[in-house]
Amino acid sequence: MLRYTLKRLLLLVPLLLGVVVVVFALMRLVPGDPAVVFLGQDATPEAVAQLRKSLDLDKPWPVQLGRYIANVARGDLGDSIFRGESVMAAIASRLPATVEVAVAALLIAVLVGLPLGVLAALRRGSPIDVGSMVFAQLGVSMPVFWLGILLMFWFAVELNWLPAVGRGESLHHALFAALGGRPGVLGESLRHLALPAFALALNSAAVMSRLVRTSMLDVLQVEYVRAARGKGVANRRVIVTHALRNALLPVVNVIGLRFGALLGGAVLTESIFGWPGLGQLVVTAISQRDFPLVQGIVLVFALMFALVNLAVDLVTAALDPRMRLEV
């Protein structure tokens, strides 16, 4: 497993290199000049030309790309054109917020989708099954920005239960504060996290519930489950130990893929809830043509996605001894 992990980590290098080249090319193929956006409508052509020169944008693409890759190899993602800070600093200040909301959404998706899928499979054709179907349809078809506005309207405006926008203390700070005798700080952080996390989670919860249902129905029909029932094993044990464990295998794989969807969904969710994460930052960076910042954020997203999927593969192998990790 160690060799497999090392190989996968080494494969990240060409993968990330490919991502860098593609994003670099895409940003420059789209019309729009960061120097013009930076200097605004009042800028003279001379000022634009000078700024382009100082940003190295007057150099041929291959030269720009070569310098960028060399800098990235040294761990330097460059400076944001607009924000007056390094790309690394901009990402470091926003990454925890995005990870927080994405992980919270993933947890909610699992906690809602898994039991719902199991119940729907065990009570096939019952009102619970139909209800889970309706939930899945709604979850898949409702756009995240619309759901976010609705949740905000109900829970913040009408009921006034939760804050509409913003973020409390970061969760790890809030946890330390709670351990230090100030549980209210953690409560406030969770209250801020609740709406964006639920809005982001719904789609994944819906997908997961359908997948678990299908997977459970398949497993419940296989011979070893029927054999276990025939031997008189308690129903609860049959479901949890024999059926659910095997039904979970495809679900674990999907979790890796859903993480990518959650990062994409975070772009919209963060804008609606004023959540200070990478999603909001990348939208602004793209519209401004802040080349180094867009490239840096996409690189980080790609790295996170690859690492999560590597972890998923390792977990799958641990869950299923039949899985062999090819080296």
Added chain:
Amino acid sequence: MTALRCATLIFGLLAIGCGERGRSVDVVRVGTDVDAESLDPRLTRNTTGYRVINLLYDGLVLVDSTFEPTPNLARRWEHPTPTTWVFYLRETARFHDGTPVTAADVVSTFQTLLDPSLNAPQRRLYTPIADVAALDRHTVQFTLHEPYAPFLAYLDMGIVPHHLTDEDHDLGNQPVGSGPYRLARWSKGYRIVLDANADYWDGAPTVSRVDVIVVPDNTARAQAFEAGDLDIIQSPLAPQDVQRLIGRGRFQHEMMPGIAVTYLNFNTATPLLADVRMRRALAMLVDQATIIEQIYERMDEPASSLFPTSSWAHSPAIGQPQYDPTGAAALLSSMGWNDADGDGVREKNGRDLVIRLGTHSEDLNRVQTVEFMQNTLRNAGIRTTLEVSDWASFSARRDAGDFEIILLGWTQIIDPDRVTFEQLHSSGGLNWGRYTNPRVDRLLEEGRSAERKSDRTAIYRSVAHIIAEDVPYYILSYQGYQAFWSPHVRGFTPDPRGMLRSLAQSTLAR
């Protein structure tokens, strides 16, 4: 049981958080759509940046909500010759780091602003300055290349401490001004926290903290205000949210004429639009009333000429071509554009009448407007190619002159020069439509140098009249400005530029 325990713990924490939700009452929370990019007054570029800097820094003058320059760091000034201005500074003013504000700071601010290597976005407004010199510790003199009437209105530029500009201090992220508030914390992309400056020369503000919170989505921002998470919100706001908030009846609200216009820019360098008759015919096909009523839901006013109603140069007596499809059809036919083959599109010399119409995708009202216009033009026998792209792509095409008609806006029309000289003078750097009229050139030059406001008013009204006749611009609307604030914020006066300066004189009801 484990799940039950977890759920109990989470709901318990949420409930405790609920108890902690109360806040100190001397904080005002302002919702905004974008984060500031730089808090250096010389380098800021967006609305939030301008508004926060207006609280952090003092300029020589303060442009009030009626756009009149009033004393600020300069307690008085003299104008001994048409090209000389002398300013006398307050001796009690200090920067947030405790150092006194002196003439050297003013000199340094404007010298660095004019230095091309700083890449200051507003540098162009200050290039008429030939020299700025300190006459003594608290007196500074500006010498201009030529008389420049709008000069005083542009001197609200925040003064930065010269000992920090010289030291290469990062003022963009660590601002040190002399204004009524100082920066306490800036969580990028989320919140800018300002604390009252206890040593402010005009007395410490009563509102001890201003919390500027970024919520990009207009509807979400309105809902956060409605939920009590924000105390002040301003344009841009969705019309339906404005109506809902007004309907609630428990918020302070003001709608005022803004300082911005939305307009169609005709590229007079293209063969089709070089002919003023064609531009007039197209202007006569803009169903302005329907656009303002249905798309802008009356949040903007229908425009009648170049300057908005908030400008002293505005005159209701000047009128652009009115919506008149019949008149437009007759004009097009008189130019030889007819639909002889009956395919619904006019043609001339075998060429169909096709117009490119563009705007940027960030403003949905503008996108809807060009789509609506496409339909109106089709009914008049004109085929339209829509070109809608994001701002960066749109501005790249615009700057290259690669367009026929574009829908966009001008803002910050504090002085009429701001929306005319660079835009409509034949040598103007922002004259994307290549409009040339020697009479307009002469008038704009006179408008810059005339000393008396009455003379300038007459000059700019003449310009507006010619533009309404020549139609290089068709002004679609005067942008309205909306502000909502909680009743407990007493003494807050909305400003059409969105400035929050009156918070320094506001109080909070307990």
